[in-house]
Amino acid sequence: MYIDKVKQEMKIPEKVRIFDTTLRDGEQTPGVAITPEEKIRIAKRLDNLGVDVIEVGFPAASLGERKAAQEIKGLGLNAKVCGLARVLQEDLDAALDSDVDYIHTFIGTSPLHREYKLHMDQEEILTKAVDAVEYIKDHGIIAEFSAEDATRTEFEFLKNIYTAVEDAGADVINVPDTVGVMVPASMRQLVGDLKEVVSIPISVHCHDDFGLAVANSLAAVEAGALQVHATINGLGERAGNTSLEEVVMALMATYGIKTNITTELLVGTSELVSRITGVKMPPNKAIVGENAFAHEAGIHVHGVLQKAETYEPLKPEMVGHTRRIVMGKHTGARAIKSKLDDYGIEMNEDQFCTLYDQVKKLGDKGKMVTDADLQALAETVLGKPKEEKVKLEGFTVMTGDNVLPTATVKLNIDGKIKTAAKTGVGPVDASINVIQDLVRETADIELKEYHIEAITGGTNALAEVFVIMADGEGHSATGRSTVEDIVMASVEAVLDSINKILLARDMDQLP
Numbered sequence: 001m002y003i004d005k006v007k008q009e010m011k012i013p014e015k016v017r018i019f020d021t022t023l024r025d026g027e028q029t030p031g032v033a034i035t036p037e038e039k040i041r042i043a044k045r046l047d048n049l050g051v052d053v054i055e056v057g058f059p060a061a062s063l064g065e066r067k068a069a070q071e072i073k074g075l076g077l078n079a080k081v082c083g084l085a086r087v088l089q090e091d092l093d094a095a096l097d098s099d100v101d102y103i104h105t106f107i108g109t110s111p112l113h114r115e116y117k118l119h120m121d122q123e124e125i126l127t128k129a130v131d132a133v134e135y136i137k138d139h140g141i142i143a144e145f146s147a148e149d150a151t152r153t154e155f156e157f158l159k160n161i162y163t164a165v166e167d168a169g170a171d172v173i174n175v176p177d178t179v180g181v182m183v184p185a186s187m188r189q190l191v192g193d194l195k196e197v198v199s200i201p202i203s204v205h206c207h208d209d210f211g212l213a214v215a216n217s218l219a220a221v222e223a224g225a226l227q228v229h230a231t232i233n234g235l236g237e238r239a240g241n242t243s244l245e246e247v248v249m250a251l252m253a254t255y256g257i258k259t260n261i262t263t264e265l266l267v268g269t270s271e272l273v274s275r276i277t278g279v280k281m282p283p284n285k286a287i288v289g290e291n292a293f294a295h296e297a298g299i300h301v302h303g304v305l306q307k308a309e310t311y312e313p314l315k316p317e318m319v320g321h322t323r324r325i326v327m328g329k330h331t332g333a334r335a336i337k338s339k340l341d342d343y344g345i346e347m348n349e350d351q352f353c354t355l356y357d358q359v360k361k362l363g364d365k366g367k368m369v370t371d372a373d374l375q376a377l378a379e380t381v382l383g384k385p386k387e388e389k390v391k392l393e394g395f396t397v398m399t400g401d402n403v404l405p406t407a408t409v410k411l412n413i414d415g416k417i418k419t420a421a422k423t424g425v426g427p428v429d430a431s432i433n434v435i436q437d438l439v440r441e442t443a444d445i446e447l448k449e450y451h452i453e454a455i456t457g458g459t460n461a462l463a464e465v466f467v468i469m470a471d472g473e474g475h476s477a478t479g480r481s482t483v484e485d486i487v488m489a490s491v492e493a494v495l496d497s498i499n500k501i502l503l504a505r506d507m508d509q510l511p
């Protein structure tokens, strides 16, 4: 609504190119190193996603980087394959040897970089930048030039260096906000001013030190930037770069600007990158986080159930996500009723009030309520005898100094008696390992979370164990037990959770 008025005053392009730097700046995330094989997997996925350029790495950095670049180039992707290089002959040659079809070359331009890092004056820097661009163009390759730390560089020098590289044949100039110091208004001003002096496409590369990378990238586009550098999951140096999924969806959904991205592949790509890099997304991460389309508050769920747009600015399917209605402290009656409808569970008003109170009580205690938990609670409220498929028949545990902790458990699983023994790092671990093993024939249920708390003081304190288990088929359930013996509390909590999951699986089988 308001954006229409704003758009009239801006130089918004119809389409923006996405330059993906997950494999280069994204790999500079502290602690992340991606093998050539993993780079190839990610590059293929980025190409499917529809990014225009894939910056595959820094060829001068290592043999592995050159190998990855060559192999990615050999895949014949639709995206251009780009390598980063300093304005040095050795770096440019390493990139050329890697066979890339696009070189992104850079040199620091700000007083800080000139004086303390490079020990070069403006003239020397400008000459090296021009020489590098000419060298790239002599080899018939696309040349993009970045004035590193552009946003802390005197505008006069910035103007001189960008016009000089344009004259030398650069195809794109990139404006890096290297330490993320811009705000949207200053970025809009800077890109607007540069547009007055250069005619080749302007690109931006924003860092997220103040959480403004996406906002600053959008501001650059508002001023006419035609390309945005971004990374999957916002990976990158320090606080990271512009998050690709966020900037693409904001461009498309808010401004109506096109990109070549197939947005339905965003969540899958985010998951792949997260798995390979080991950098997990916080649940509240926009677009791809686990909670990006999850609703718990009763008022929201009531709205969403009638018209999802009341509390969803995007359809989850647009980005490959799914909507989740979550039970907890803020749940309202409508959410519970809708879940019961989904499970085909009917109950009268009194029973429903009891169930509602139980959900609220658990929420007040700070507990989460999974779908399997709700089903189990509903069965109890309906007075159905708690159908426990797995019952504990016997249990011993051995532990001590110089003894491998071992648990022996006897279970009744659906009427069949099964016994096994297993070791673990301690008695709790051994007990849970053996239960999981015994149940595996029926269902492969794994422990996902384990918490223990002493409720009262002293060595005879009541221990409360809380677990979350899941079966890999979408069922997860909490389990709780409060007794004095920590190992017993753990065993009971695990069995509680397993029984809820088995009940949920049975209910799925009902017509």
Ligand SMILES: CC(=O)SCCNC(=O)CCNC(=O)[C@H](O)C(C)(C)COP(=O)(O)OP(=O)(O)OC[C@H]1O[C@@H](n2cnc3c(N)ncnc32)[C@H](O)[C@@H]1OP(=O)(O)O
Pocket: 025, 028, 058, 060, 061, 062, 085, 086, 087, 088, 106, 107, 108, 117, 118, 148, 178, 237
């Ligand atoms: C803002 C960014 O993200 S920039 C990209 C950052 N990425 C990387 O650094 C990639 C990984 N880096 C590496 O593997 C190594 O740093 C290499 C191979 C590139 C260089 O290694 P080394 O030769 O050992 O140099 P080192 O990293 O210690 O220092 C950097 C050197 O490059 C110089 N330099 C830095 N940027 C540039 C540039 N754009 N153009 C020319 N020289 C530069 C520095 O002045 C310094 O030179 P010096 O050794 O003469 O003092």
Ligand SMILES: CC(C)C(=O)C(=O)O
Pocket: 025, 106, 146, 148, 149, 174, 176, 177, 178, 179, 205, 207
């Ligand atoms: C190489 C440049 C674009 C960079 O990564 C930065 O300035 O952050």
